[in-house]
Amino acid sequence: MNDLRTSPMRDTANDRAPRILVVEDESSLALLLVYNLEAEGFIVEHVDRGDEAELRLAEAPPDLVILDWMLPGVSGLEICRRLRARDDTRDMPIIMLTARGEESERVRGLSVGADDYVVKPFSTPELMARVHALLRRARPERVASRLTAGDIDLDRETRRVKRGGREIHLGPTEFRLLEYFMEKPGRVFTRAQLLDSVWGMSAEIDERTVDVHVGRLRKALIRSREKDPIRTVRGAGYSFDETFGRN
Structure with missing residues (x-):
């Protein structure tokens, strides 16, 4: 799947909009996420492999990551664990996406450091609300006037x-x-x-x-x-x- 990114031509309103990295290998779901996040005013980048995500996270850590559990290259669970071990990404908000709905799996995802856990299929408005809530809590300076x-x-x-x-x-x-x-x-x-x-x-x-x-x-x-x-x-x-x- 091709890399989906916002255009580098940004208008004034979006110059300092929070940056979100979507790591998802299902193309239809990735398109849905990117579309809705951009509609909310975020600057969005998408990759579909875990190893590609690690490269982007090392180059320029975003303000929030939406991370699929099962990924080619490196699993979302392992990426989450590694992010929490680094000083510069220890407090980065992470929302884990997964088709696994069992309580034990949710506990496992949260235990490695995910801030929130969303089971597919999910409500898009609910996910957007969770994104906004995590950003407000983690980075109040991004919403301060x-x-x-x-x-x-x-x-x-x-x-x-x-x-x-x-x-x-x-x-x-x-x-x-x-x-x-x-x-x-x-x-x-x-x-x-x-x-x-x-x-x-x-x-x-x-x-x-x-x-x-x-x-x-x-x-x-x-x-x-x-x-x-x-x-x-x-x-x-x-x-x-x-x-x-x-x-």
């Missing part, structure tokens, strides 16, 4: 940024970049990860473009002796300083 760190305030609804009360004028890309950094303070992102998450997977641009836009963002944010909120991590990438604004 404002992000604040130190004297920097980012308002998602008005698309405005202020520092110490003064207006910061940012282009659309710099706004998305700052928003992405502020969602995950302290986490180091490679240039490839930033290209994937901020520009889109299929964007045909060089990784040096990230350096240019980080430079523009810094220039807009910093005056005189103000502290730089963005750390350059040599040999790795960039991070929003988690100590920014602390005394």
